């Protein structure tokens with residue numbers, strides 16, 4: 001364990017991590033060092049293919065580094081990280097289960113008693129605004145509602161770390177804004193550790209305490225930008241503030257350097 005590793009403050013830490021997929025001509029990520037402090041909301045942005053999902057998969061214990069080490073709560077990750085909840089771009093709900101059963105899935109796997117489960121599910125159905133839809137099936141829900149179920153399903157058991165991979169990617173702009181504000185409110189209440197992958201610079205600034213900007217593949221960390229806005233945050237007021245525009249421009253100048261815009265109009 002490196003001497004500076006502090007399990008009291010670091011939830012997740014990557015130390016000089018390189019990941020090669022077998023048969024791939026170049027590493028997916030190369031020499032990535034990254035620190036996610038406990039109870040922080042960290043957004044990861046970067047061009048397509050720079051290795052953002054790879055970092056989440058390493059944190060979830062679904063991939064093992066070719067070189068370097070990944071630590072969770074001060075211990076090297078050597079198996080699937082059962083302390084991590086993973087919300088992917090697709091809602092991945094079980095189509096044969098109702099909203100209630102989908103939300104309660106993680107509690108069932110953890111053998112939480114039935115009465116406690118019912119109480120928690122009722123609370124989370126309300127928190128994510130799905131009252132009245134408890135007995136609906138995923139096919140009867142809109143994309144935004146399905147996303148709400150997947151977020152409730154991830155947060156209900158109070159995981160030590162939540163990993164989100166572009167969870168709002170496929171949604172329309174209004175639904176996306178609503179869910180971003182909902183996630184802000186939820187996280188500010190629970191304030192666990194959250195690592196959030198996105199392509200959306202605005203989203204990264206609205207939500208995160210720090211934005212990690214990755215360079216194009218093989219991915220490395222280009223810069224980590226702190227987001228100084230106080231919490232609780234309200235997206236509507238943030239957008240209108242000059243400080244928001246300033247930070248956006250700073251982030252954009254870092255980000256655009258990593259994009260190949262030569263073919264853009």
Ligand SMILES: Nc1ncnc2c1ncn2[C@@H]1O[C@H](COP(=O)(O)OP(=O)(O)OP(=O)(O)O)[C@@H](O)[C@H]1O
Pocket residue numbers: 021022024027028029046047048049050051052053054055217
């Ligand atoms: N299973 C795999 N086998 C081989 N190469 C892979 C595999 N998964 C990902 N890669 C490669 O690793 C690199 C990083 O992929 P990753 O999905 O982590 O990028 P990303 O930044 O999340 O991309 P996007 O923003 O498009 O989702 C890419 O070059 C990708 O082609």
